[in-house]
Amino acid sequence: MDRYIHHHLGERKAALFADLPGTVVELGAGTGANMRYYRAGTRVIAVEPNPPMHRPLRDAAARHGVDVDIRTVGAQDTGLADGSVDAVVSTLVLCTVDDPAAVVAEVRRILRPGGRFLVLEHVAAPDPSPVARLQRLLWTGWRWAFEGCDLRRHTGDLLARAGFADVALERYRAGWMFLPVDDQVAGTLRR
Template structure:
């Protein structure tokens, strides 16, 4: 995939971080899920996904820490966040929640500063829409996961080709990604996810009321149970 990430000025990164921190106060119970979802609200979905995790949990692009309140307190949480202006908000949110076993690192999802086969669970919520290279990011996730490790994701994806929603997404993309830190509303993440080497992928699709970032997919991808070694 050709890189299209633009250099975002610091003032815009700072403003975006402030906005994300304010969004932490949003009641996810008010975000209704429509369609075939097993859950009625975003809060129910996140509670089902995140409250029973254990071990080493790596979250890519955690923003200002919107997911921290859903994690159990005994995990070893590692966050890799490329926007340095997010970090103070993340630390404040972790302190507010009493989470002390955390590591916060500056870096990108395309080159994770994490050892091979060392992570129990990787989490991504509304991040794959904005990375420079989705396939490379997913390959990195496969690399750092332990055998049988899980990748949990909640992502908005492109609407079906030919629909009015897809036409809107395609038309607004140039402006949208400039305002919202490289977010692509028309990215076909699901198709890429199915072609990077996970042993199994299970996800459901649902819609939100705001069509630009709808539909969504949410699910789990699992790494192979045995590490495959390559021999020359």
């Protein structure tokens, strides 16, 4: 899976994560799929509430020379201080958290003015369309199979309306075999 995702999204992620500061907060870092895109020596505060992810996450960080600091908390309540963070990363996480609006509000709270929120997320397809129909058909089973992942979220709209000073989001199709999560948004929001 990791290799497949890297094959389809790697170039986009590498461009998105170029020019990151020395310390980054990553939400829902999972098994460390993004570690390969960080400069060696980067400190990543990984907000990952799911303990079974922690060992593979640590291993991935070690392979790529990333200094990972894992916090077993939810992204809606990171425990980080107001305005204390330069950059927050979220890839394929806002589909899964219980309350994406609360998570985005938390990101705004912890970012310093001018700090960046870098995202890559799948979204609900334009409706009507065959993919939107497919998403409606599959969403309950998909959510069960993929640990809460909700195919119906309009995450691009949520981000655009969240009150960031600058929003640069691109909407695109990943062009991969996972049609229900082919519609995506990626880009940078500035606090």
